[in-house]
Amino acid sequence: MTFTVAIDGPAAAGKGTLSRAVAAHFGFAHLDTGALYRAVGVKGGDPVEAARSLAPEDLARDDLRTLEAGQAASRVAVIPEVRQALLEFQRAFARRAGGAVLDGRDIGTVICPEAEVKLFVTASPEVRAHRRWLEVGGDEGKVLAEVRERDARDMNRADAPLKPAADAVILDTSALSIEEAVARAITLIAAARG
Ligand code: DC
DSSP, X not given: OOOEEEEEOSTTSSHXXXXXXXXXXXXXXXXXXXXXXXXXXXXXXXXXXXXXXXOHHHHTOTTTTSXXXXXXXXXXTTOHHHHHHHHHHHHHHHTOTTOEEEEEXXXXXXXXXXXXXXXXXXXXXXXXXXXXXXXXXXXXHHHHHHHHHHHHHHHHOSSSOSOOOTTOEEEEOTTOOHHHHHHHHHHHHXXXXX
């Protein structure tokens, strides 16, 4: 059985938490595709070479969740050859047997347009920045500026920009708890599975 859940949305919208909960509920495998771009961004050197030679240990680094890694990821993610190098791995993961949840920016539009369920998870920039600030600390105003900067770059790039697929369900989590967002996603996925 293949069954793909594509979860896209802007930085710090809650995609990761939602994806992990949904994958655990249905027993699906989960791939955080942002981690691939973060790993390429922090590896240094030529990003295209870094993407082509990405190894499991690159994904195990403990500095992938920092604001700097997020910015570095967003910068290397505009390079078409980097995206191309990461494409096949993501496609194969999406169609693996047993079901898969992938979260990112272009899963429903580019990586797996045939996904059985597409969610576009979003929230206001202020809510997203606050959530990220609770994780990373520091100056909340700076976190908000970084969220806005990353949104602009991710939405305006030429190759695979962040946008909802035409058939995606929009899930605005600004006023939802994690539990409410997870419950809505589970209802949608269960309905699609029949
Ligand atoms: O989801 P995240 O914050 O870990 O993503 C980090 C950056 O990686 C994001 O700003 C843009 C890029 N990215 C992408 O271009 N495509 C994806 N499918 C996932 C992430």
